[in-house]
Amino acid sequence: xxxxxxxxxxLSVQEGDSAVIKCxxxxxxxxxxxxxxxxxxxxxxxxxxxxxxVGEKKDQRIAVTLNKTAKHFSLHITETQPEDSAVxxxxxxxYGNNRLAFGKGNQVVVIP
Amino acid sequence: xxxxxQSPSNKVTEKGKDVELRCDPISGHTALYWYRQSLGQGLEFxxxxxxxxxxxxxxxxSDRFSAERTGGSVxxxxIQRTQQEDSAVxxxxxxxxxxxxxYGYTFGSGTRLTVV
Numbered sequence: 001x002x003x004x005x006x007x008x009x010x011l012s013v014q015e016g017d018s019a020v021i022k023c024x025x026x027x028x029x030x031x032x033x034x035x036x037x038x039x040x041x042x043x044x045x046x047x048x049x050x051x052x053x054v055g056e057k058k059d060q061r062i063a064v065t066l067n068k069t070a071k072h073f074s075l076h077i078t079e080t081q082p083e084d085s086a087v088x089x090x091x092x093x094x095y096g097n098n099r100l101a102f103g104k105g106n107q108v109v110v111i112p
Numbered sequence: 113x114x115x116x117x118q119s120p121s122n123k124v125t126e127k128g129k130d131v132e133l134r135c136d137p138i139s140g141h142t143a144l145y146w147y148r149q150s151l152g153q154g155l156e157f158x159x160x161x162x163x164x165x166x167x168x169x170x171x172x173x174s175d176r177f178s179a180e181r182t183g184g185s186v187x188x189x190x191i192q193r194t195q196q197e198d199s200a201v202x203x204x205x206x207x208x209x210x211x212x213x214x215y216g217y218t219f220g221s222g223t224r225l226t227v228v
Contacts, residue, residue, distance in 0.1 A: 034216040034217075036216075036217075036219075041221075042221055042222075043116075043203050043205075043219035043220050043221045043222050044155070044203075044217075044219045045219070046216040046217065046218070049216050089154070089155065098143065098160065098162055098168075098209065099145060099157065099160050099168070100217065102154060102155045102157075103154070104153075104154035105154050105155075
């Protein structure tokens, strides 16, 4: 089955700087890649997703890029703010599969 | 409702007791998932329901765990003879499955289970 890995496990950035989290996946047939943000005491919330027919997608300060050849995708957060501090999970779903394979999560800390 | 609702939000139980956790998915979502998240850890898949198909139970850690989904809507996760290692946050998610693509999950806020 699909295996998703996230790096780094913890990321600290100064407020206003950019943060990048990278995930790799194993199944070349995977075609859907969402990112979730989990704040303390809450369930994960979908923040952005990308499908395999697209290389990049942006939504205000966040963007996701996909490199199908290298089988990795990344979350980019620009102009980070304290409220961006959270755990971020990436996930992937293979074609014909019905459930997501999640990475282990990244703790992002934005230092004011 | 507008989101996935889980109840109770917190549950403290004595070791050896049975517990039931409830999930109300988003209306119209055909797929429902249960995950477990231990403190500071990732998301551990437990079970998946899709329409009228047989559930995917491959993630259930032992036969003390079971789940059902009645009428294609509400789901109940039951843990029998609870152990301290069952302490975790249990998350439910639902999604709209489509023939042409995949969709993201909508998670509930979870049930924090503490076994003492």
